[in-house]
Amino acid sequence: MNRIRGPGQRPIVERGVMELGNEISLRPLAVALLIFAPAVLLAAEALSQDSVDQSRDDKPRLAIHVGKIITCVGEPIINGTILVSAGKIEAVGPTAEIAVPAGYQEIDHRDRFAMPGLIDPHCHVGGSSDLNEMVYQTNPELRNWDQIIPHNDRLKIGIAGGVTTVCFIPGSGTNMGGWGVLMKTGPGKPEDVIIRAPGVLKIAQAGNPERQGGEVGSGRMGMNHVIRQQLLEGQYYVRQWDLYEAGQLEHPPEVNLRLENFKPLFRRQIPILVHTQQYQVVHATIAILHDEMNLKIIIGHAEFNAFHLAPELVKRGIPVMAGPRGFYFDPEIGQLRGLVAEYDQRGVTALGVNTDSPVVPQEDLLFQAAMAVRYGWTEEKAIRGMTIEAAKALMIDDRVGSLEPGKDADIVIATGSIVDLRNYVVEVFIDGRSVYNIARDRRRY
Amino acid sequence: MRRKARWIVACMIVAGSIAVRMLATCAADEHVVAIEADVIYTMTGEPLTGGVVIIRDGRIEAVGEQLAIPLGSQRLRVATLMPGFIDASSAAGIAGGSAEQTSEVTPEMNILPTLDWLSRDFLTAVDEGTTTLHILPGTANVFAGGSCIVKSAGNPGERVLVDRAGSVVAVCSDPTAGNSSRSRPDSIYVRQPTNRMGVIWIIRARLREAQITSPSSQRTVRMESLQKLLSGDEPMFAVSRAGHDIQSVLTLRKEFGFQPIIVGGEEAYRVLEELAREEIPVIYQGMTSGAVRGPEGTSLFWNLPGQCEELGVVFCLAGGRLLDQARFAVRFGASERAALEAITITPAQLLNIDNRVGTIAAGKDADLVGLDGPPLEATTQIEWTMVNGRHVIINR
Numbered sequence: 001m002n003r004i005r006g007p008g009q010r011p012i013v014e015r016g017v018m019e020l021g022n023e024i025s026l027r028p029l030a031v032a033l034l035i036f037a038p039a040v041l042l043a044a045e046a047l048s049q050d051s052v053d054q055s056r057d058d059k060p061r062l063a064i065h066v067g068k069i070i071t072c073v074g075e076p077i078i079n080g081t082i083l084v085s086a087g088k089i090e091a092v093g094p095t096a097e098i099a100v101p102a103g104y105q106e107i108d109h110r111d112r113f114a115m116p117g118l119i120d121p122h123c124h125v126g127g128s129s130d131l132n133e134m135v136y137q138t139n140p141e142l143r144n145w146d147q148i149i150p151h152n153d154r155l156k157i158g159i160a161g162g163v164t165t166v167c168f169i170p171g172s173g174t175n176m177g178g179w180g181v182l183m184k185t186g187p188g189k190p191e192d193v194i195i196r197a198p199g200v201l202k203i204a205q206a207g208n209p210e211r212q213g214g215e216v217g218s219g220r221m222g223m224n225h226v227i228r229q230q231l232l233e234g235q236y237y238v239r240q241w242d243l244y245e246a247g248q249l250e251h252p253p254e255v256n257l258r259l260e261n262f263k264p265l266f267r268r269q270i271p272i273l274v275h276t277q278q279y280q281v282v283h284a285t286i287a288i289l290h291d292e293m294n295l296k297i298i299i300g301h302a303e304f305n306a307f308h309l310a311p312e313l314v315k316r317g318i319p320v321m322a323g324p325r326g327f328y329f330d331p332e333i334g335q336l337r338g339l340v341a342e343y344d345q346r347g348v349t350a351l352g353v354n355t356d357s358p359v360v361p362q363e364d365l366l367f368q369a370a371m372a373v374r375y376g377w378t379e380e381k382a383i384r385g386m387t388i389e390a391a392k393a394l395m396i397d398d399r400v401g402s403l404e405p406g407k408d409a410d411i412v413i414a415t416g417s418i419v420d421l422r423n424y425v426v427e428v429f430i431d432g433r434s435v436y437n438i439a440r441d442r443r444r445y
Numbered sequence: 446m447r448r449k450a451r452w453i454v455a456c457m458i459v460a461g462s463i464a465v466r467m468l469a470t471c472a473a474d475e476h477v478v479a480i481e482a483d484v485i486y487t488m489t490g491e492p493l494t495g496g497v498v499i500i501r502d503g504r505i506e507a508v509g510e511q512l513a514i515p516l517g518s519q520r521l522r523v524a525t526l527m528p529g530f531i532d533a534s535s536a537a538g539i540a541g542g543s544a545e546q547t548s549e550v551t552p553e554m555n556i557l558p559t560l561d562w563l564s565r566d567f568l569t570a571v572d573e574g575t576t577t578l579h580i581l582p583g584t585a586n587v588f589a590g591g592s593c594i595v596k597s598a599g600n601p602g603e604r605v606l607v608d609r610a611g612s613v614v615a616v617c618s619d620p621t622a623g624n625s626s627r628s629r630p631d632s633i634y635v636r637q638p639t640n641r642m643g644v645i646w647i648i649r650a651r652l653r654e655a656q657i658t659s660p661s662s663q664r665t666v667r668m669e670s671l672q673k674l675l676s677g678d679e680p681m682f683a684v685s686r687a688g689h690d691i692q693s694v695l696t697l698r699k700e701f702g703f704q705p706i707i708v709g710g711e712e713a714y715r716v717l718e719e720l721a722r723e724e725i726p727v728i729y730q731g732m733t734s735g736a737v738r739g740p741e742g743t744s745l746f747w748n749l750p751g752q753c754e755e756l757g758v759v760f761c762l763a764g765g766r767l768l769d770q771a772r773f774a775v776r777f778g779a780s781e782r783a784a785l786e787a788i789t790i791t792p793a794q795l796l797n798i799d800n801r802v803g804t805i806a807a808g809k810d811a812d813l814v815g816l817d818g819p820p821l822e823a824t825t826q827i828e829w830t831m832v833n834g835r836h837v838i839i840n841r
Contacts, residue, residue: 142645
């Protein structure tokens with residue numbers, strides 16, 4: 001119990017990101033939900049029948065043979081094999097070079113494509129719809145991983161669109177909506193599906209969080225001021241802890257639960273997912289959050305004309321996740337511009353798309369990419385944008401985003417390149433388990 | 446004025462009906478009553494066949510299959526005898542608002558003094574065989590206040606079993622209703638929580654405050670109430686229905702170490718293993734209908750009691766119509782024994798009142814229910830209910 005703390009003692013309650021990560025990685029053994037789920041959710045829910053029946057301590061060992069493997073690291077592999085065990089990718093390579101050990105179940109997808117599970121960096125459907133806590137403009141005390149609902153109906157359809165990881169975040173109704181969580185879309189208990197909590201800090205600038213109630217923040221100056229003040233408070237708090245931990249302060253600062261999650265943020269272990277849009281708003285994002293505060297940021301929900309700032313973003317290596325609306329009607333030229341292509345042409349490589357689900361349905365992440373390709377992005381970049389680039393931006397590329405040994409076995413099998421909308425997903429593995437298979441589950445999308 | 450008049454009329458009706466019932470009361474306290482029953486569900490072991498229960502001064506003096514009936518005792522005969530049912534979650538009799546609306550944090554307040562002993566709710570309870578009720582304040586705010594345990598009938602002075610049974614905390618979306626930011630800047634309802642994130646934060650912030658406040662420095666009743674939760678001196682009746690809310694109770698418990706009892710629990714099937722492992726009991730509400738959805742959009746699972754039984758999660762059936770609920774539970778998979786325990790001995794143990802009620806045994810209060818057949822048969826009716834030895838005819 002973390003109850004008692006004498007004066008001068010180091011607090012026992014210290015919930016930094018690393019500690020929490022360790023907690024989360026201790027995955028408990030049997031997952032009972034899977035046993036009950038079919039009986040539990042009534043027939044009215046068409047999607048409720050879980051097809052997964054293997055428990056976590058008995059993860060399958062698989063040899064998946066695929067016609068073309070898009071690994072997102074290096075060149076695609078023609079006629080390849082992926083070995084999976086303990087939920088991780090054990091080996092990837094040409095079938096001729098991979099010896100399948102005894103006891104591995106062989107799965108034949110020789111006429112299909114494999115790619116890493118897709119990652120949506122901006123999702124609101126990971127749990128209950130409690131998006132905005134509207135009383136204060138900045139809410140660093142709030143977190144949304146208490147309300148996640150693993151493998152809910154929207155995530156299930158998302159899986160059918162190849163999405164295996166989402167960044168589930170609070171809404172943009174206030175300037176600082178709270179802390180979001182990075183989670184898998186598959187079944188399990190919260191501790192099974194959470195990749196990292198806190199995953200990101202959600203900040204929203206301009207538009208949605210504008211206040212009419214009389215507080216500071218009725219306009220952009222006020223909102224920038226409010227965000228900055230809140231970050232300064234967090235920065236001071238973390239600095240005090242850093243000094244203490246470096247032995248430069250004799251007594252530990254008082255633990256402030258409201259500010260605790262700023263520790264991984266100011267230690268640059270997690271990014272801010274900024275809901276930012278227009279040119280001048282993104283400019284403020286860069287100036288305040290990146291240049292002044294030295295924080296990791298993602299230009300999320302990127303829309304409108306901010307691509308004109310691409311040189312500044314490239315200079316700083318700031319990633320951009322575009323959408324939900326991926327187009328901008330430019331009155332200067334009288335035509336629609338495809339946002340992703342605009343960033344791409346200006347040299348932004350840390351580039352991806354998001355759905356802002358349910359604004360764009362979770363399963364339509366690949367549609368976002370396909371439309372970006374239609375406007376001039378390349379197919380290869382689109383696939384990387386939905387996988388490894390999103391993983392890097394979210395700082396989880398040690399776990400997901402590519403098919404290489406040691407990473408989570410989150411694998412999408414499709415009839416071809418999923419950026420071509422004629423193709424569709426036929427099977428999805430998350431942590432080495434088949435969570436969707438059209439032969440078994442029907443084609444959901 | 447009109448409203449007042451209506452009140453007076455209502456009071457007269459209630460008082461009148463009570464008077465009629467009192468006339469039907471055939472046993473005074475000093476009298477000895479002997480009840481002969483074909484089957485007695487003592488809830489302490491297997492049912493007795495052809496037994497007798499002797500009652501003196503409102504308490505059970507003896508129970509057995511071969512008992513001599515004292516001379517001069519008043520005699521009752523009934524097919525089936527059970528202990529009075531215990532409703533582990535009720536809002537019966539609450540008058541004048543079930544929550545203190547001005548703050549989200551009122552753990553120091555108590556629901557007991559608001560009870561209207563003449564409320565029709567108690568008459569309904571007696572009709573349904575319920576003799577003891579655990580009454581919780583409403584969940585319009587996060588730390589709602591203290592619950593109490595009362596009898597469903599009798600003189601007001603004798604009806605209170607426990608003044609304050611525990612502290613009710615809404616770990617659900619209930620407290621968010623009515624709160625907002627923008628619309629009325631001058632309103633007291635411009636406050637957190639407006640959604641679940643806010644609920645969780647208010648609980649964490651206040652419990653944290655109680656953690657770091659030394660008992661001597663800021664000795665307020667409110668702080669003491671919170672500290673009693675942290676020390677386990679008071680159980681937390683956590684009102685939670687959705688799976689993720691029940692999960693949140695577990696998460697918060699890990700951080701703060703309180704002793705929760707889940708109230709509501711509609712989606713407890715999503716976290717049943719954890720509840721079993723951490724020995725957290727569940728008080729289910731309203732498992733009587735064929736509904737697919739429960740409050741807060743929860744998905745109902747009709748064999749929840751059976752699943753609890755299988756995994757060893759302690760559970761009560763609560764929220765009125767207790768016998769119907771037990772029948773419903775058995776129909777969908779619970780054992781008869783578990784279902785009957787869930788409305789008698791289990792809530793008694795859970796609420797720490799099993800020295801008084803919950804079983805038919807010597808020394809216990811004479812809270813009994815007489816039925817005309819096996820309790821779980823749909824056609825069986827309650828003939829009468831007895832509270833503290835007072836006999837109230839229901840059906841004949």
